[in-house]
Amino acid sequence: MKVVLAFSGGLDTSYCAIHLSKDLGYEVHAVTVNTGGFSFEEKKELETKALKLGVASYQFLDETETFYQKGVKYLLFGNVLKNNTYPLSVSAERVFQAVAIANWANKIGAEAIAHGSTGAGNDQIRFDLVFQILCPKIKIITPIRDQQLSREQEINFLKENGVEGNWEKARYSINQGLWGTSVGGKETLTSDQYLPEEAFPGQLQKEGSETISVGFKIGEPVSINAEKNNPIEIIQQLNELGSQYAIGRDIHVGDTIIGIKGRVGFEAPAALMLIKAHHTLEKHILTKTQLKLKDQLAGWYGDMMHEGQYLDPAMRDIESFFESTQQHVIGEVKIHLAPYRFYVEGISSPYDLMKSSFGQYGEMNNAWTGDDAKGFVKILSNQGKIFNSVHYD
Structure with a gap:
Protein backbone atom coordinates (compact mmCIF):
# COMPACT_ATOMS: atom_id res chain seq x y z
CA MET A 1 0.00 0.00 0.00
CA ASN A 161 16.04 2.49 14.27
CA GLY A 162 19.59 3.59 13.55
CA VAL A 163 18.80 7.17 12.58
CA GLU A 164 21.40 9.63 13.78
CA GLY A 165 20.94 13.37 13.71
CA ASN A 166 20.95 16.57 15.69
CA TRP A 167 17.41 16.32 16.98
CA GLU A 168 17.78 18.86 19.76
CA LYS A 169 15.02 21.39 19.36
CA ALA A 170 16.25 24.67 17.94
CA ARG A 171 15.70 27.66 20.13
CA TYR A 172 13.39 29.16 17.51
CA SER A 173 11.14 27.54 14.94
CA ILE A 174 11.59 29.13 11.51
CA ASN A 175 9.29 28.63 8.50
CA GLN A 176 10.49 30.54 5.45
CA GLY A 177 8.61 31.16 2.21
CA LEU A 178 8.07 33.65 -0.60
CA TRP A 179 5.59 35.85 1.28
CA GLY A 180 7.48 35.91 4.59
CA THR A 181 9.00 33.93 7.44
CA SER A 182 7.32 32.91 10.67
CA VAL A 183 9.29 32.82 13.91
CA GLY A 184 8.15 30.91 16.99
CA GLY A 185 9.91 30.63 20.34
CA LYS A 186 9.44 30.73 24.08
CA GLU A 187 8.55 34.43 23.93
CA THR A 188 5.61 33.82 21.57
CA LEU A 189 4.16 31.34 24.08
CA THR A 190 3.68 34.27 26.45
CA SER A 191 1.52 37.38 26.18
CA ASP A 192 4.01 39.95 27.41
CA GLN A 193 7.34 39.28 25.71
CA TYR A 194 8.78 40.30 22.34
CA LEU A 195 11.18 38.24 20.29
CA PRO A 196 14.83 39.22 20.75
CA GLU A 197 16.90 40.59 17.88
CA GLU A 198 18.71 37.32 17.22
CA ALA A 199 15.44 35.42 16.73
CA PHE A 200 14.73 37.10 13.40
CA PRO A 201 16.35 35.63 10.29
CA GLY A 202 17.31 39.03 8.90
CA GLN A 203 19.81 41.07 10.87
CA LEU A 204 20.40 44.80 10.47
CA GLN A 205 23.15 45.39 7.91
CA LYS A 206 22.42 48.87 6.54
CA GLU A 207 22.55 52.23 8.25
CA GLY A 208 21.23 55.50 6.87
CA SER A 209 18.27 55.45 4.48
CA GLU A 210 17.27 55.28 0.84
CA THR A 211 14.20 55.73 -1.31
CA ILE A 212 13.19 53.15 -3.88
CA SER A 213 10.45 53.18 -6.51
CA VAL A 214 8.21 50.18 -7.08
CA GLY A 215 6.22 50.05 -10.31
CA PHE A 216 2.78 48.42 -10.50
CA LYS A 217 0.85 47.31 -13.57
CA ILE A 218 -2.73 46.05 -13.21
CA GLY A 219 -2.10 45.70 -9.47
CA GLU A 220 1.06 43.58 -9.73
CA PRO A 221 4.63 44.69 -8.98
CA VAL A 222 6.61 44.92 -12.23
CA SER A 223 9.73 46.97 -11.48
CA ILE A 224 12.11 48.30 -8.85
CA ASN A 225 13.75 51.65 -9.63
CA ALA A 226 12.47 51.34 -13.22
CA GLU A 227 14.23 47.98 -13.69
CA LYS A 228 11.58 45.55 -14.89
CA ASN A 229 11.27 42.02 -13.55
CA ASN A 230 8.63 39.37 -12.84
CA PRO A 231 6.64 39.67 -9.60
CA ILE A 232 8.32 36.70 -7.89
CA GLU A 233 11.80 38.12 -8.51
CA ILE A 234 10.65 41.51 -7.25
CA ILE A 235 9.28 39.96 -4.05
CA GLN A 236 12.58 38.14 -3.50
CA GLN A 237 14.58 41.34 -4.13
CA LEU A 238 12.44 43.32 -1.69
CA ASN A 239 12.76 40.57 0.91
CA GLU A 240 16.53 40.75 0.65
CA LEU A 241 16.70 44.54 0.68
CA GLY A 242 14.14 44.95 3.46
CA SER A 243 15.88 42.30 5.55
CA GLN A 244 19.10 44.32 5.42
CA TYR A 245 17.22 47.18 7.08
CA ALA A 246 15.49 44.77 9.53
CA ILE A 247 12.13 45.86 8.08
CA GLY A 248 8.90 43.89 8.26
CA ARG A 249 9.04 42.43 11.76
CA ASP A 250 6.08 42.05 14.07
CA ILE A 251 4.14 39.60 16.23
CA HIS A 252 0.70 38.40 15.20
CA VAL A 253 -1.91 37.57 17.84
CA GLY A 254 -5.07 35.87 16.68
CA ASP A 255 -7.73 33.24 17.07
CA THR A 256 -6.76 29.80 15.80
CA ILE A 257 -9.17 27.63 13.85
CA ILE A 258 -9.58 25.33 16.84
CA GLY A 259 -10.64 28.20 19.07
CA ILE A 260 -7.58 29.02 21.16
CA LYS A 261 -5.47 32.17 21.00
CA GLY A 262 -2.15 31.97 19.18
CA ARG A 263 0.90 34.22 18.95
CA VAL A 264 3.67 34.07 16.36
CA GLY A 265 6.47 36.35 15.22
CA PHE A 266 7.18 37.02 11.58
CA GLU A 267 9.50 38.85 9.23
CA ALA A 268 7.90 39.79 5.91
CA PRO A 269 9.58 42.86 4.43
CA ALA A 270 8.39 42.40 0.84
CA ALA A 271 4.81 41.61 1.84
CA LEU A 272 4.43 44.60 4.15
CA MET A 273 6.15 47.04 1.78
CA LEU A 274 4.15 45.88 -1.23
CA ILE A 275 0.82 45.85 0.60
CA LYS A 276 1.39 49.38 1.91
CA ALA A 277 2.56 50.64 -1.49
CA HIS A 278 -0.27 48.92 -3.35
CA HIS A 279 -2.91 50.15 -0.90
CA THR A 280 -1.62 53.72 -1.18
CA LEU A 281 -1.77 53.53 -4.98
CA GLU A 282 -5.32 52.19 -4.80
CA LYS A 283 -6.43 55.04 -2.53
CA HIS A 284 -5.49 57.45 -5.31
CA ILE A 285 -7.06 55.44 -8.13
CA LEU A 286 -10.17 53.60 -6.89
CA THR A 287 -13.47 55.16 -5.86
CA LYS A 288 -14.69 55.36 -2.28
CA THR A 289 -17.18 52.52 -2.80
CA GLN A 290 -14.64 50.28 -4.52
CA LEU A 291 -12.30 50.71 -1.56
CA LYS A 292 -15.04 49.96 0.98
CA LEU A 293 -16.17 46.82 -0.83
CA LYS A 294 -12.59 45.64 -1.21
CA ASP A 295 -11.94 46.06 2.51
CA GLN A 296 -14.96 43.90 3.36
CA LEU A 297 -14.15 41.15 0.88
CA ALA A 298 -10.47 41.19 1.81
CA GLY A 299 -11.42 40.35 5.39
CA TRP A 300 -13.42 37.35 4.19
CA TYR A 301 -10.70 36.27 1.78
CA GLY A 302 -7.96 36.45 4.40
CA ASP A 303 -9.98 34.60 7.03
CA MET A 304 -10.95 31.81 4.64
CA MET A 305 -7.39 31.43 3.35
CA HIS A 306 -6.05 31.38 6.92
CA GLU A 307 -8.54 28.69 7.92
CA GLY A 308 -7.85 26.42 4.96
CA GLN A 309 -11.07 27.19 3.06
CA TYR A 310 -9.22 28.12 -0.13
CA LEU A 311 -11.17 25.62 -2.27
CA ASP A 312 -14.55 27.18 -1.44
CA PRO A 313 -16.04 28.64 -4.67
CA ALA A 314 -16.66 31.93 -2.87
CA MET A 315 -12.89 32.46 -3.00
CA ARG A 316 -13.00 32.43 -6.82
CA ASP A 317 -15.84 34.96 -6.72
CA ILE A 318 -13.81 37.31 -4.52
CA GLU A 319 -10.76 36.87 -6.76
CA SER A 320 -12.85 37.89 -9.77
CA PHE A 321 -13.92 41.05 -7.97
CA PHE A 322 -10.33 41.81 -6.98
CA GLU A 323 -9.15 41.40 -10.58
CA SER A 324 -11.88 43.74 -11.81
CA THR A 325 -10.69 46.49 -9.44
CA GLN A 326 -7.07 46.25 -10.55
CA GLN A 327 -7.40 47.24 -14.22
CA HIS A 328 -6.21 50.81 -13.60
CA VAL A 329 -3.98 50.21 -10.58
CA ILE A 330 -0.94 51.31 -12.53
CA GLY A 331 1.86 53.62 -11.43
CA GLU A 332 5.01 54.16 -9.38
CA VAL A 333 5.20 54.24 -5.59
CA LYS A 334 8.16 55.73 -3.72
CA ILE A 335 9.10 53.89 -0.50
CA HIS A 336 11.55 55.32 2.03
CA LEU A 337 13.64 52.66 3.80
CA ALA A 338 15.53 53.10 7.07
CA PRO A 339 16.62 50.77 9.89
CA TYR A 340 13.56 48.99 11.36
CA ARG A 341 11.01 51.11 9.45
CA PHE A 342 9.67 52.28 6.11
CA TYR A 343 7.02 54.63 4.82
CA VAL A 344 5.44 55.55 1.49
CA GLU A 345 6.51 58.98 0.23
CA GLY A 346 4.03 59.26 -2.61
CA ILE A 347 2.76 57.92 -5.92
CA SER A 348 2.54 58.86 -9.57
CA SER A 349 -0.10 57.41 -11.89
CA PRO A 350 -1.95 58.40 -15.06
CA TYR A 351 -5.14 57.34 -13.24
CA ASP A 352 -4.59 59.43 -10.09
CA LEU A 353 -7.99 60.88 -9.17
CA MET A 354 -6.29 63.73 -7.32
CA LYS A 355 -5.30 65.12 -10.73
CA SER A 356 -8.90 65.96 -11.48
CA SER A 357 -9.63 69.51 -12.62
CA PHE A 358 -12.82 69.49 -10.51
CA GLY A 359 -11.06 70.91 -7.48
CA GLN A 360 -8.23 70.71 -4.99
CA TYR A 361 -9.02 69.59 -1.46
CA GLY A 362 -9.11 72.52 0.95
CA GLU A 363 -8.06 74.97 -1.77
CA MET A 364 -10.27 75.53 -4.80
CA ASN A 365 -13.66 74.35 -6.08
CA ASN A 366 -13.67 74.56 -9.86
CA ALA A 367 -16.73 72.50 -10.78
CA TRP A 368 -19.31 73.92 -8.34
CA THR A 369 -20.20 77.23 -6.73
CA GLY A 370 -20.45 78.29 -3.13
CA ASP A 371 -24.24 78.25 -3.45
CA ASP A 372 -24.06 74.65 -4.76
CA ALA A 373 -22.10 73.70 -1.66
CA LYS A 374 -24.59 75.39 0.65
CA GLY A 375 -27.51 73.58 -0.97
CA PHE A 376 -25.68 70.25 -0.81
CA VAL A 377 -25.00 70.64 2.92
CA LYS A 378 -28.59 71.72 3.57
CA ILE A 379 -30.03 68.59 1.91
CA LEU A 380 -27.38 66.40 3.55
CA SER A 381 -28.46 67.63 6.98
CA ASN A 382 -32.12 66.65 6.50
CA GLN A 383 -31.89 63.26 8.19
CA GLY A 384 -30.20 64.73 11.25
CA LYS A 385 -32.73 67.55 11.41
CA ILE A 386 -35.64 65.11 11.28
CA PHE A 387 -34.17 62.91 14.01
CA ASN A 388 -33.49 65.84 16.31
CA SER A 389 -36.91 67.37 15.74
CA VAL A 390 -38.65 64.08 16.64
CA HIS A 391 -36.54 63.23 19.68
CA TYR A 392 -35.57 66.59 21.20
CA ASP A 393 -37.99 69.35 20.09
Whole structure:
Protein backbone atom coordinates (compact mmCIF):
# COMPACT_ATOMS: atom_id res chain seq x y z
CA MET A 1 0.00 0.00 0.00
CA LYS A 2 1.26 3.46 -0.94
CA VAL A 3 1.26 6.41 1.43
CA VAL A 4 2.31 9.94 0.44
CA LEU A 5 4.09 11.67 3.30
CA ALA A 6 4.29 15.47 3.46
CA PHE A 7 7.99 15.66 4.29
CA SER A 8 9.78 18.65 5.84
CA GLY A 9 12.84 16.77 7.09
CA GLY A 10 12.24 17.68 10.72
CA LEU A 11 11.82 15.41 13.72
CA ASP A 12 8.09 14.78 13.26
CA THR A 13 8.15 13.83 9.58
CA SER A 14 11.34 11.79 10.07
CA TYR A 15 9.51 9.80 12.74
CA CYS A 16 6.53 9.40 10.39
CA ALA A 17 8.72 8.09 7.56
CA ILE A 18 9.95 5.13 9.62
CA HIS A 19 6.75 4.52 11.59
CA LEU A 20 4.63 4.36 8.44
CA SER A 21 6.97 1.83 6.87
CA LYS A 22 8.09 -0.29 9.81
CA ASP A 23 5.03 -0.29 12.04
CA LEU A 24 2.19 0.17 9.55
CA GLY A 25 3.65 -1.59 6.54
CA TYR A 26 3.24 1.19 3.99
CA GLU A 27 5.36 1.95 0.95
CA VAL A 28 6.32 5.53 1.78
CA HIS A 29 6.56 8.18 -0.93
CA ALA A 30 7.93 11.39 0.62
CA VAL A 31 7.02 14.75 -0.94
CA THR A 32 8.35 18.23 -0.18
CA VAL A 33 6.47 21.20 -1.63
CA ASN A 34 8.44 24.38 -2.20
CA THR A 35 6.52 27.66 -2.00
CA GLY A 36 9.58 29.85 -2.16
CA GLY A 37 11.46 28.86 0.98
CA PHE A 38 14.02 26.24 -0.13
CA SER A 39 17.36 26.73 -1.86
CA PHE A 40 18.88 24.20 -4.26
CA GLU A 41 21.25 23.02 -1.52
CA GLU A 42 18.37 22.50 0.92
CA LYS A 43 16.51 20.55 -1.75
CA LYS A 44 19.40 18.12 -2.12
CA GLU A 45 19.78 17.78 1.65
CA LEU A 46 16.09 16.91 2.02
CA GLU A 47 16.30 14.28 -0.69
CA THR A 48 19.36 12.69 0.94
CA LYS A 49 17.69 12.70 4.35
CA ALA A 50 14.47 11.16 3.04
CA LEU A 51 16.24 8.36 1.18
CA LYS A 52 18.36 7.56 4.26
CA LEU A 53 15.11 7.09 6.17
CA GLY A 54 14.24 4.33 3.74
CA VAL A 55 11.39 5.89 1.76
CA ALA A 56 10.45 4.23 -1.53
CA SER A 57 10.68 7.53 -3.42
CA TYR A 58 11.24 11.23 -2.87
CA GLN A 59 9.66 14.06 -4.83
CA PHE A 60 10.39 17.80 -4.62
CA LEU A 61 7.52 19.81 -6.07
CA ASP A 62 8.22 23.47 -6.81
CA GLU A 63 4.91 25.31 -6.49
CA THR A 64 6.32 28.84 -6.08
CA GLU A 65 4.81 30.12 -9.34
CA THR A 66 1.43 28.56 -8.51
CA PHE A 67 1.57 30.01 -5.00
CA TYR A 68 2.12 33.50 -6.41
CA GLN A 69 -0.39 33.31 -9.27
CA LYS A 70 -3.22 31.70 -7.30
CA GLY A 71 -2.55 32.99 -3.80
CA VAL A 72 -0.05 35.77 -3.16
CA LYS A 73 -1.34 37.88 -6.06
CA TYR A 74 -4.82 38.01 -4.55
CA LEU A 75 -3.52 38.62 -1.04
CA LEU A 76 -1.77 41.66 -2.51
CA PHE A 77 -4.81 42.76 -4.53
CA GLY A 78 -6.84 42.60 -1.31
CA ASN A 79 -4.13 44.22 0.86
CA VAL A 80 -4.79 41.30 3.21
CA LEU A 81 -3.41 41.62 6.72
CA LYS A 82 -4.89 39.25 9.30
CA ASN A 83 -5.94 41.29 12.33
CA ASN A 84 -4.42 44.32 10.55
CA THR A 85 -0.98 42.78 11.16
CA TYR A 86 -0.11 39.45 9.56
CA PRO A 87 0.20 38.99 5.76
CA LEU A 88 -0.63 35.25 6.01
CA SER A 89 2.95 34.32 5.16
CA VAL A 90 2.85 30.67 6.25
CA SER A 91 -0.88 29.95 6.55
CA ALA A 92 -1.41 30.64 2.85
CA GLU A 93 1.57 28.44 1.93
CA ARG A 94 0.14 25.46 3.78
CA VAL A 95 -2.97 25.45 1.60
CA PHE A 96 -0.96 25.27 -1.61
CA GLN A 97 1.35 22.63 -0.18
CA ALA A 98 -1.69 20.54 0.74
CA VAL A 99 -3.18 20.91 -2.75
CA ALA A 100 0.08 19.79 -4.39
CA ILE A 101 0.37 16.78 -2.07
CA ALA A 102 -3.24 15.76 -2.67
CA ASN A 103 -2.75 15.97 -6.44
CA TRP A 104 0.44 13.90 -6.19
CA ALA A 105 -1.32 11.25 -4.12
CA ASN A 106 -4.05 11.01 -6.73
CA LYS A 107 -1.46 10.82 -9.51
CA ILE A 108 0.46 7.87 -8.06
CA GLY A 109 -2.62 6.04 -6.81
CA ALA A 110 -1.85 6.26 -3.10
CA GLU A 111 -4.11 4.60 -0.56
CA ALA A 112 -3.15 7.06 2.20
CA ILE A 113 -1.70 10.50 2.90
CA ALA A 114 0.26 11.34 6.05
CA HIS A 115 1.45 14.58 7.63
CA GLY A 116 3.25 15.43 10.84
CA SER A 117 0.93 18.05 12.28
CA THR A 118 0.05 18.01 15.97
CA GLY A 119 -3.46 18.33 17.37
CA ALA A 120 -2.84 21.80 18.79
CA GLY A 121 -2.34 23.95 15.70
CA ASN A 122 -3.89 25.25 12.50
CA ASP A 123 -1.94 23.14 10.00
CA GLN A 124 -3.83 19.93 10.86
CA ILE A 125 -7.05 21.64 9.74
CA ARG A 126 -5.59 23.12 6.57
CA PHE A 127 -4.09 19.83 5.40
CA ASP A 128 -7.08 17.68 6.31
CA LEU A 129 -9.62 20.03 4.72
CA VAL A 130 -7.83 20.03 1.38
CA PHE A 131 -7.33 16.25 1.47
CA GLN A 132 -10.99 15.65 2.31
CA ILE A 133 -12.05 17.67 -0.73
CA LEU A 134 -9.46 16.66 -3.35
CA CYS A 135 -9.00 13.00 -2.43
CA PRO A 136 -11.93 11.99 -0.18
CA LYS A 137 -11.36 8.25 -0.64
CA ILE A 138 -7.74 8.38 0.51
CA LYS A 139 -7.06 7.66 4.18
CA ILE A 140 -5.43 10.42 6.24
CA ILE A 141 -2.78 9.29 8.75
CA THR A 142 -1.43 11.66 11.41
CA PRO A 143 0.90 9.77 13.78
CA ILE A 144 2.06 12.77 15.82
CA ARG A 145 -1.48 14.00 16.42
CA ASP A 146 -2.91 10.56 17.16
CA GLN A 147 -0.13 9.18 19.37
CA GLN A 148 0.58 12.44 21.24
CA LEU A 149 4.28 11.62 21.40
CA SER A 150 6.84 13.70 23.23
CA ARG A 151 9.98 14.82 21.45
CA GLU A 152 12.01 12.47 23.63
CA GLN A 153 9.89 9.50 22.55
CA GLU A 154 10.32 10.40 18.88
CA ILE A 155 14.08 10.85 19.27
CA ASN A 156 14.44 7.52 21.06
CA PHE A 157 12.42 5.80 18.33
CA LEU A 158 14.68 7.20 15.63
CA LYS A 159 17.83 6.21 17.52
CA GLU A 160 16.49 2.69 18.04
CA ASN A 161 16.04 2.49 14.27
CA GLY A 162 19.59 3.59 13.55
CA VAL A 163 18.80 7.17 12.58
CA GLU A 164 21.40 9.63 13.78
CA GLY A 165 20.94 13.37 13.71
CA ASN A 166 20.95 16.57 15.69
CA TRP A 167 17.41 16.32 16.98
CA GLU A 168 17.78 18.86 19.76
CA LYS A 169 15.02 21.39 19.36
CA ALA A 170 16.25 24.67 17.94
CA ARG A 171 15.70 27.66 20.13
CA TYR A 172 13.39 29.16 17.51
CA SER A 173 11.14 27.54 14.94
CA ILE A 174 11.59 29.13 11.51
CA ASN A 175 9.29 28.63 8.50
CA GLN A 176 10.49 30.54 5.45
CA GLY A 177 8.61 31.16 2.21
CA LEU A 178 8.07 33.65 -0.60
CA TRP A 179 5.59 35.85 1.28
CA GLY A 180 7.48 35.91 4.59
CA THR A 181 9.00 33.93 7.44
CA SER A 182 7.32 32.91 10.67
CA VAL A 183 9.29 32.82 13.91
CA GLY A 184 8.15 30.91 16.99
CA GLY A 185 9.91 30.63 20.34
CA LYS A 186 9.44 30.73 24.08
CA GLU A 187 8.55 34.43 23.93
CA THR A 188 5.61 33.82 21.57
CA LEU A 189 4.16 31.34 24.08
CA THR A 190 3.68 34.27 26.45
CA SER A 191 1.52 37.38 26.18
CA ASP A 192 4.01 39.95 27.41
CA GLN A 193 7.34 39.28 25.71
CA TYR A 194 8.78 40.30 22.34
CA LEU A 195 11.18 38.24 20.29
CA PRO A 196 14.83 39.22 20.75
CA GLU A 197 16.90 40.59 17.88
CA GLU A 198 18.71 37.32 17.22
CA ALA A 199 15.44 35.42 16.73
CA PHE A 200 14.73 37.10 13.40
CA PRO A 201 16.35 35.63 10.29
CA GLY A 202 17.31 39.03 8.90
CA GLN A 203 19.81 41.07 10.87
CA LEU A 204 20.40 44.80 10.47
CA GLN A 205 23.15 45.39 7.91
CA LYS A 206 22.42 48.87 6.54
CA GLU A 207 22.55 52.23 8.25
CA GLY A 208 21.23 55.50 6.87
CA SER A 209 18.27 55.45 4.48
CA GLU A 210 17.27 55.28 0.84
CA THR A 211 14.20 55.73 -1.31
CA ILE A 212 13.19 53.15 -3.88
CA SER A 213 10.45 53.18 -6.51
CA VAL A 214 8.21 50.18 -7.08
CA GLY A 215 6.22 50.05 -10.31
CA PHE A 216 2.78 48.42 -10.50
CA LYS A 217 0.85 47.31 -13.57
CA ILE A 218 -2.73 46.05 -13.21
CA GLY A 219 -2.10 45.70 -9.47
CA GLU A 220 1.06 43.58 -9.73
CA PRO A 221 4.63 44.69 -8.98
CA VAL A 222 6.61 44.92 -12.23
CA SER A 223 9.73 46.97 -11.48
CA ILE A 224 12.11 48.30 -8.85
CA ASN A 225 13.75 51.65 -9.63
CA ALA A 226 12.47 51.34 -13.22
CA GLU A 227 14.23 47.98 -13.69
CA LYS A 228 11.58 45.55 -14.89
CA ASN A 229 11.27 42.02 -13.55
CA ASN A 230 8.63 39.37 -12.84
CA PRO A 231 6.64 39.67 -9.60
CA ILE A 232 8.32 36.70 -7.89
CA GLU A 233 11.80 38.12 -8.51
CA ILE A 234 10.65 41.51 -7.25
CA ILE A 235 9.28 39.96 -4.05
CA GLN A 236 12.58 38.14 -3.50
CA GLN A 237 14.58 41.34 -4.13
CA LEU A 238 12.44 43.32 -1.69
CA ASN A 239 12.76 40.57 0.91
CA GLU A 240 16.53 40.75 0.65
CA LEU A 241 16.70 44.54 0.68
CA GLY A 242 14.14 44.95 3.46
CA SER A 243 15.88 42.30 5.55
CA GLN A 244 19.10 44.32 5.42
CA TYR A 245 17.22 47.18 7.08
CA ALA A 246 15.49 44.77 9.53
CA ILE A 247 12.13 45.86 8.08
CA GLY A 248 8.90 43.89 8.26
CA ARG A 249 9.04 42.43 11.76
CA ASP A 250 6.08 42.05 14.07
CA ILE A 251 4.14 39.60 16.23
CA HIS A 252 0.70 38.40 15.20
CA VAL A 253 -1.91 37.57 17.84
CA GLY A 254 -5.07 35.87 16.68
CA ASP A 255 -7.73 33.24 17.07
CA THR A 256 -6.76 29.80 15.80
CA ILE A 257 -9.17 27.63 13.85
CA ILE A 258 -9.58 25.33 16.84
CA GLY A 259 -10.64 28.20 19.07
CA ILE A 260 -7.58 29.02 21.16
CA LYS A 261 -5.47 32.17 21.00
CA GLY A 262 -2.15 31.97 19.18
CA ARG A 263 0.90 34.22 18.95
CA VAL A 264 3.67 34.07 16.36
CA GLY A 265 6.47 36.35 15.22
CA PHE A 266 7.18 37.02 11.58
CA GLU A 267 9.50 38.85 9.23
CA ALA A 268 7.90 39.79 5.91
CA PRO A 269 9.58 42.86 4.43
CA ALA A 270 8.39 42.40 0.84
CA ALA A 271 4.81 41.61 1.84
CA LEU A 272 4.43 44.60 4.15
CA MET A 273 6.15 47.04 1.78
CA LEU A 274 4.15 45.88 -1.23
CA ILE A 275 0.82 45.85 0.60
CA LYS A 276 1.39 49.38 1.91
CA ALA A 277 2.56 50.64 -1.49
CA HIS A 278 -0.27 48.92 -3.35
CA HIS A 279 -2.91 50.15 -0.90
CA THR A 280 -1.62 53.72 -1.18
CA LEU A 281 -1.77 53.53 -4.98
CA GLU A 282 -5.32 52.19 -4.80
CA LYS A 283 -6.43 55.04 -2.53
CA HIS A 284 -5.49 57.45 -5.31
CA ILE A 285 -7.06 55.44 -8.13
CA LEU A 286 -10.17 53.60 -6.89
CA THR A 287 -13.47 55.16 -5.86
CA LYS A 288 -14.69 55.36 -2.28
CA THR A 289 -17.18 52.52 -2.80
CA GLN A 290 -14.64 50.28 -4.52
CA LEU A 291 -12.30 50.71 -1.56
CA LYS A 292 -15.04 49.96 0.98
CA LEU A 293 -16.17 46.82 -0.83
CA LYS A 294 -12.59 45.64 -1.21
CA ASP A 295 -11.94 46.06 2.51
CA GLN A 296 -14.96 43.90 3.36
CA LEU A 297 -14.15 41.15 0.88
CA ALA A 298 -10.47 41.19 1.81
CA GLY A 299 -11.42 40.35 5.39
CA TRP A 300 -13.42 37.35 4.19
CA TYR A 301 -10.70 36.27 1.78
CA GLY A 302 -7.96 36.45 4.40
CA ASP A 303 -9.98 34.60 7.03
CA MET A 304 -10.95 31.81 4.64
CA MET A 305 -7.39 31.43 3.35
CA HIS A 306 -6.05 31.38 6.92
CA GLU A 307 -8.54 28.69 7.92
CA GLY A 308 -7.85 26.42 4.96
CA GLN A 309 -11.07 27.19 3.06
CA TYR A 310 -9.22 28.12 -0.13
CA LEU A 311 -11.17 25.62 -2.27
CA ASP A 312 -14.55 27.18 -1.44
CA PRO A 313 -16.04 28.64 -4.67
CA ALA A 314 -16.66 31.93 -2.87
CA MET A 315 -12.89 32.46 -3.00
CA ARG A 316 -13.00 32.43 -6.82
CA ASP A 317 -15.84 34.96 -6.72
CA ILE A 318 -13.81 37.31 -4.52
CA GLU A 319 -10.76 36.87 -6.76
CA SER A 320 -12.85 37.89 -9.77
CA PHE A 321 -13.92 41.05 -7.97
CA PHE A 322 -10.33 41.81 -6.98
CA GLU A 323 -9.15 41.40 -10.58
CA SER A 324 -11.88 43.74 -11.81
CA THR A 325 -10.69 46.49 -9.44
CA GLN A 326 -7.07 46.25 -10.55
CA GLN A 327 -7.40 47.24 -14.22
CA HIS A 328 -6.21 50.81 -13.60
CA VAL A 329 -3.98 50.21 -10.58
CA ILE A 330 -0.94 51.31 -12.53
CA GLY A 331 1.86 53.62 -11.43
CA GLU A 332 5.01 54.16 -9.38
CA VAL A 333 5.20 54.24 -5.59
CA LYS A 334 8.16 55.73 -3.72
CA ILE A 335 9.10 53.89 -0.50
CA HIS A 336 11.55 55.32 2.03
CA LEU A 337 13.64 52.66 3.80
CA ALA A 338 15.53 53.10 7.07
CA PRO A 339 16.62 50.77 9.89
CA TYR A 340 13.56 48.99 11.36
CA ARG A 341 11.01 51.11 9.45
CA PHE A 342 9.67 52.28 6.11
CA TYR A 343 7.02 54.63 4.82
CA VAL A 344 5.44 55.55 1.49
CA GLU A 345 6.51 58.98 0.23
CA GLY A 346 4.03 59.26 -2.61
CA ILE A 347 2.76 57.92 -5.92
CA SER A 348 2.54 58.86 -9.57
CA SER A 349 -0.10 57.41 -11.89
CA PRO A 350 -1.95 58.40 -15.06
CA TYR A 351 -5.14 57.34 -13.24
CA ASP A 352 -4.59 59.43 -10.09
CA LEU A 353 -7.99 60.88 -9.17
CA MET A 354 -6.29 63.73 -7.32
CA LYS A 355 -5.30 65.12 -10.73
CA SER A 356 -8.90 65.96 -11.48
CA SER A 357 -9.63 69.51 -12.62
CA PHE A 358 -12.82 69.49 -10.51
CA GLY A 359 -11.06 70.91 -7.48
CA GLN A 360 -8.23 70.71 -4.99
CA TYR A 361 -9.02 69.59 -1.46
CA GLY A 362 -9.11 72.52 0.95
CA GLU A 363 -8.06 74.97 -1.77
CA MET A 364 -10.27 75.53 -4.80
CA ASN A 365 -13.66 74.35 -6.08
CA ASN A 366 -13.67 74.56 -9.86
CA ALA A 367 -16.73 72.50 -10.78
CA TRP A 368 -19.31 73.92 -8.34
CA THR A 369 -20.20 77.23 -6.73
CA GLY A 370 -20.45 78.29 -3.13
CA ASP A 371 -24.24 78.25 -3.45
CA ASP A 372 -24.06 74.65 -4.76
CA ALA A 373 -22.10 73.70 -1.66
CA LYS A 374 -24.59 75.39 0.65
CA GLY A 375 -27.51 73.58 -0.97
CA PHE A 376 -25.68 70.25 -0.81
CA VAL A 377 -25.00 70.64 2.92
CA LYS A 378 -28.59 71.72 3.57
CA ILE A 379 -30.03 68.59 1.91
CA LEU A 380 -27.38 66.40 3.55
CA SER A 381 -28.46 67.63 6.98
CA ASN A 382 -32.12 66.65 6.50
CA GLN A 383 -31.89 63.26 8.19
CA GLY A 384 -30.20 64.73 11.25
CA LYS A 385 -32.73 67.55 11.41
CA ILE A 386 -35.64 65.11 11.28
CA PHE A 387 -34.17 62.91 14.01
CA ASN A 388 -33.49 65.84 16.31
CA SER A 389 -36.91 67.37 15.74
CA VAL A 390 -38.65 64.08 16.64
CA HIS A 391 -36.54 63.23 19.68
CA TYR A 392 -35.57 66.59 21.20
CA ASP A 393 -37.99 69.35 20.09
